Amino acid sequence: MSGxxxxxxxxxxxxxxxxxxxxxxxxxxxxxxxxxxxxxLTPALFxxxxxxxxxxxxxIGEVTVSAYNSWEQFFGNLSLQLIVFVVVxxxxxxxxxxxxxxxxxxAKGLSRTxxxxxxxxxxxxxxxxxxxxxxxxxxxxxxxxxDSSTVPGLYKAALLWxxxxxxxxxxxxxxxxxxxxxxxxxxxxxxxxxVPYLLSAVKPAKRFLPTSLIDAMPLCxxxxxxSEIAPAVIITAVTVLACILLCPFLIRKKSV
Amino acid sequence: MxxxxxxxxxxxxxxxxxxxIPLAVIQLGFMIAALVSIFKHHKYKTGNRVLWVILxxxxxxxGPVLYFALGKTDEED
Numbered sequence: 604m605s606g607x608x609x610x611x612x613x614x615x616x617x618x619x620x621x622x623x624x625x626x627x628x629x630x631x632x633x634x635x636x637x638x639x640x641x642x643x644l645t646p647a648l649f650x651x652x653x654x655x656x657x658x659x660x661x662x663i664g665e666v667t668v669s670a671y672n673s674w675e676q677f678f679g680n681l682s683l684q685l686i687v688f689v690v691v692x693x694x695x696x697x698x699x700x701x702x703x704x705x706x707x708x709x710a711k712g713l714s715r716t717x718x719x720x721x722x723x724x725x726x727x728x729x730x731x732x733x734x735x736x737x738x739x740x741x742x743x744x745x746x747x748x749x750d751s752s753t754v755p756g757l758y759k760a761a762l763l764w765x766x767x768x769x770x771x772x773x774x775x776x777x778x779x780x781x782x783x784x785x786x787x788x789x790x791x792x793x794x795x796x797x798v799p800y801l802l803s804a805v806k807p808a809k810r811f812l813p814t815s816l817i818d819a820m821p822l823c824x825x826x827x828x829x830s831e832i833a834p835a836v837i838i839t840a841v842t843v844l845a846c847i848l849l850c851p852f853l854i855r856k857k858s859v
Numbered sequence: 860m861x862x863x864x865x866x867x868x869x870x871x872x873x874x875x876x877x878x879x880i881p882l883a884v885i886q887l888g889f890m891i892a893a894l895v896s897i898f899k900h901h902k903y904k905t906g907n908r909v910l911w912v913i914l915x916x917x918x919x920x921x922g923p924v925l926y927f928a929l930g931k932t933d934e935e936d
Contacts, residue, residue, distance in 0.1 A: 621933055623928065626924060632881075632885070633885045633920055636881055636882055637882065640875075640878040643878065687921060687925070691924075691928040
């Protein structure tokens with residue numbers, strides 16, 4: 604696995620130089636603030652619209668929000684953050700092969716295993732740091748405004764959402780080793796999320812599907828226990844490991 | 860419905876400032892930076908000037924982020 608460490612450094616330097624790190628940091632902080640902001644503004648917005656509703660015969664009582672609503676917004680917005688991440692990183696491997704910019708490095712002895720593992724490691728690190736940055740910002744604001752007793756299972760819900768997102772990132776890199784363009788990577792990754800999501804409509808299958816990990820609010824309020832979705836947790840963790848192990852094999856067959 | 864009158868009735872605008880200020884700064888900052896960059900450049904990695912201006916103006920923070928990630932060339936300004 605020659606060249607892993609230098610190539611990883613090069614990847615991070617490239618992200619820094621192209622200001623992607625700054626871009627993602629600001630984006631994740633923004634979404635971290637947006638969730639408690641939306642929750643805090645909800646009663647004021649309802650008050651603002653109450654006259655319109657009254658004219659239609661709908662009466663709205665006093666709307667109260669809590670930490671629960673803030674986290675509901677946060678977990679709702681996370682899928683958008685993950686989509687932006689996948690869109691930006693989908694070309695990470697395919698663009699190098701399409702433009703043949705990787706050829707000189709491969710000719711100088713960089714192994715394909717190092718190439719894909721350093722790209723995967725870099726992608727996972729950026730996503731993980733961004734995810735927990737966004738979580739920390741949201742946590743700070745939510746604690747400032749509300750009492751956190753309505754979300755006793757917050758940390759386990761956040762951890763399971765992270766596990767799901769890590770699996771999506773790994774699957775994205777797995778497809779990067781197989782298909783040719785970034786658009787194909789995006790479509791395949793999207794399909795890999797949508798198919799289990801649709802299948803989760805079948806109740807007996809739900810506890811086995813990774814998408815049940817993103818149903819965060821029942822976990823937050825302790826209405827659902829982790830043991831109920833234990834098979835899904837194991838399957839998601841196995842998916843992450845399988846992708847990490849399969850990527851080096853698949854990238855060897857990729858033509859430049 | 861007078862929105863401004865309703866806003867004046869907000870219990871305490873100060874309560875909203877801790878998140879309103881950073882959100883506004885990030886959103887406006889990103890939009891202005893994206894628009895400046897779009898008009899400085901003539902070539903883009905994907906898309907064209909009209910597309911990126913529309914996306915940056917209409918898609919709140921996502922538009923400028925997509926421009927910097929997918930539209931802006933890597934050349935120095």
